Amino acid sequence: MSKPRERILNTTMILFHQQGYNNTGINQIIEDSAVSKASFYQHFKSKDDLCIEFLDKRYAYWISELENFISGAQTVEERFLKSFDFLIFMNEKENFRGCSFLNILSEIPSEKVEIHKVIRSHKKALRDAFNKDLKDDMLSDHIYLLFESCIVTSQLYRSNELIKKTKSIVQGLLLSSC
Amino acid sequence: MSKPRERILNTTMILFHQQGYNNTGINQIIEDSAVSKASFYQHFKSKDDLCIEFLDKRYAYWISELENFISGAQTVEERFLKSFDFLIFMNEKENFRGCSFLNILSEIPSEKVEIHKVIRSHKKALRDAFNKDLKDDMLSDHIYLLFESCIVTSQLYRSNELIKKTKSIVQGLLLSSC
Amino acid sequence: MSKPRERILNTTMILFHQQGYNNTGINQIIEDSAVSKASFYQHFKSKDDLCIEFLDKRYAYWISELENFISGAQTVEERFLKSFDFLIFMNEKENFRGCSFLNILSEIPSEKVEIHKVIRSHKKALRDAFNKDLKDDMLSDHIYLLFESCIVTSQLYRSNELIKKTKSIVQGLLLSSC
Amino acid sequence: MSKPRERILNTTMILFHQQGYNNTGINQIIEDSAVSKASFYQHFKSKDDLCIEFLDKRYAYWISELENFISGAQTVEERFLKSFDFLIFMNEKENFRGCSFLNILSEIPSEKVEIHKVIRSHKKALRDAFNKDLKDDMLSDHIYLLFESCIVTSQLYRSNELIKKTKSIVQGLLLSSC
DNA sequence: GATGAATGAGGGTTCATTCAT
DNA sequence: GATGAATGAACCCTCATTCAT
Known part of the structure; x- marks a missing residue:
């Protein structure tokens, strides 16, 4: 053990x-x-302390799983589309529990500054990752927003429907940006 | 009293x-x-019972405030853009507490079926409202997703920055759809 | 019950x-x-809250027992001497646990301002009671100090010896003050 | 180190x-x-064990500080009066924490016989020290009692007022005893 | 001689809910 | 229709101490 x-x-x-x-x-x-x-x-030290360790560990896990999942992609476009497939994969694996960061954000009073800071910093890192892959700042944020939305709405409806739809949308965005 | x-x-x-x-x-x-x-x-009957009444009342309140806020709009495009301004307005009024439906969704175990059902139904009504205003189903969901994303990310960052950015994005989408 | x-x-x-x-x-x-x-x-509301109620109730009880015990006294001198007999009586009844106010004073960190305030106010009331019975301010404080000392040292040695000795001392003080 | x-x-x-x-x-x-x-x-061996070592060390420290403080005194009377000044000195130095022996006496259940024994023996040593300096047994206990009282009441009121008053009282006692 | 890991028992406090009146 | 009293279960956390290494 x-x-x-x-x-x-x-x-x-x-x-x-x-x-x-x-x-x-x-x-x-x-x-x-x-x-x-x-x-x-x-x-x-405390449950809050554990929470912070959880958030760190969760981020590391989630990002590495994502990287691994999309690692086979040949083009940037493919990377993005596979990212959405990853959401579907995770929803099925984790029973549509959505994003731990956003879930805990909803649960924790804003007085717990430390936890809020950690949540923000991890989420910002994700947004930045989208930015790195694309020169177009506007476009990357656009896709990032759709990405977050997919997480939230698929949790809400317990369905991957909107993720699939979003894939088409993103495909269109990437095409027209070339 | x-x-x-x-x-x-x-x-x-x-x-x-x-x-x-x-x-x-x-x-x-x-x-x-x-x-x-x-x-x-x-x-x-119970706290859960109160929760359901809360969700109903909150939806009625929120929708009517939204309707009122965008009522002056002359075009469909303007209606959409004003909807995003409404988010900014509410964030400032309610101190970036985000969406009660999504917050409670994060808090409540999925065994509480009744509450989840109510949350879903209200959120679906919002999505449908977006659909009604636009013939293009794909476009309306696209904007709906950005809308949800704006709620979530502005709560997360306690900032309206991304909402403003999204307004530009939406403006672009509506223009190219004509 | x-x-x-x-x-x-x-x-x-x-x-x-x-x-x-x-x-x-x-x-x-x-x-x-x-x-x-x-x-x-x-x-x-809390254990501290209970503590304050305890201190109040204890004071009321202790003072009324004292008053009752010395009520038969004909002269002021007799009142004082009987007060010391009361200490002996209480020590035997309560197994030399001394003064709850001083005991708790020793236990409670000074940050618990409210409790300290209550302790002080009750103890001050006792000192004032000694003062009321005697015109001579110096003498009454003198006896008051011996009184407190008797409580503390009899608890310490688990013996009434020093109380009895103090009675002689006090008798002398009162005699020479006339 | x-x-x-x-x-x-x-x-x-x-x-x-x-x-x-x-x-x-x-x-x-x-x-x-x-x-x-x-x-x-x-x-x-245990926290209780440490407590006993503490009491021993504290006594040694306190007595030696006292001896040192009053060492300049020329007469017995002066020694006594300086002892009370020592209390004022210590109260200011140690923030009116009173007597560790009495404080711990208040905290410890009487089943812990060993600790109680140590407390008593140290306190008895102090009383004996007062006795050694004065032939008059009654007078020395009288002053000893006032001394203990000064410790306790100055802790209680967080003030040296009663100590100063007691000095006058003691001065009177010593004068009339010659 | 020194250590970090592990513990059973208990600390004070709050939860949503029920019941007798 | 309204109430204050009472509750079992659970909350997060700390205590002095022991043990394997």
Whole structure:
């Protein structure tokens, strides 16, 4: 069996994403991790602290999965389109739970400045990644916005329909930009 | 002073939107409403029940405010652009709290089917409203997606920057569609 | 059986005095009072809140017991001497637990301003009571100081020896003041 | 840097006196001492054990400071009066935290016999010191009682007022005893 | 001689809900 | 129609201590 800290993080990766932050109690985390309560607090200052580690780890995981998923793409256009396929892939894998960053953003009061900062910085990194791939600033933000929208609306309707539709839209945008 | 039921709803309209569902306790609601606990449960079966009433009332309020805000528009194009101005207006009025429907969607476990259904139906109504104004189905969904994205990202960054950018994008889309 | 609030207070009167504030947990209080935890917090905002009620109630109790004990005294001198007998009486009754106000003063960090204020005000009332009985300000404070000292040292040595000695001293002071 | 054991004791000297026994956790002690937890328990059997060492060290420190402070005195009377000045000096230096022995006495349940014994023995030593300086047993206890009272009441009111008053009283007592 | 990891028990507090009146 | 009292379950967190290395 792995070390407690690792077990806690593994459990948290699942629970925070699937159930949300407020719906996941420390008690469930330690039970699922087979760790004592005091042991948990030896490794994490507070639940908020764990949340930040979660957000960091989630971002690393999500980005690497995305990179991996689109790595076969030959052109920039293909990269973008595959990114949307990735959303479909993740929705099916994770049961349409949407974006952990936006979910937690909705849950956490704005007084928790640290967490908000982390969420923003990760989301900004994603937006920047879109920008890097395209010279046209306007176009990249345009696609980024559609991307975020796809995440949110597919969670909302528990369906990939709008993602597929968006793929056509994006294809059109990229064509007309050449 | 108005009737208890009304007072509860008025309080709830503020608290659920500003603090979220899980961060708002029944105790705060009844205290702010100057209503007894037993009285609360006489009017609402449960907190979930209140949540549904909240969602309905919030939708009615939000749509009517939107309609009112864009009522002066002469053309369809103007209506759309004014809709985005409305988002800016609301962000400033409500301190970038985003969309109550999406916020609660993030907070509530998917087992609470009833609430999810209500959220979906209201959001679908909004999407349909976009569709009604435009013959082009693809275009209206395109704009709808940008609209949702603007709500989410402006909440995230606590800034109207992307909304303004999106207005330009939408303007372009509407022009080229004629 | 009496009402929960009363039961809680009765339990608290015993436990805070006998065990001290920090050594008495909410759990023990509610168990001994046969009251649920949530019920406790319906009646008392916090443990600190309960502490303040305890201090008030303790003062009222202690003063009335004192008044009652010395009520038979014919002269001022007799009143004073009987006050010291009262300390002996209470030590035997309460197993040399000393003064709840001073005990809690020792336990509570000075940041808890409210509690410190209450302690001071009750102790000041006692000092003032000594002053009222004697024109000579210096003498009354002198006796007051010996009184406090008797409480503290009898708790310390778990013995009434010094109280008895002090009675002689006070007798001498009062004689020479005439 | 000094040895772990010494560092722990130095930290404890400050924390137990300033915050009290129950309000000072082992964690704070080892952190402030830059010592590992296991290392702590190698040097001290338990927190109670540390407490006893603290009491011993505190007594040695306090007495030596007192001796030093009053060492310039030419007469017995002066020695006594300077002792009260010492209380004022210490109150200002240590922010009116009173007597560690009495504070801990208030905090510790009487079942902890060992600690109570140590407290008593140190306090008895102080009382004996007063006795040594004066042939008159009654008078020395009288002054000793006023001394204890001054410690307690100055902590209570966070003021040296009563100490100054007591100095006059003691001066009177010593005069009339010659 | 020194350490970081791990713990059982308990700390105080809040939750949404029910019930007797 | 309205209420205050009462609750079981859960909340996040800290305590002094032990153990394997």
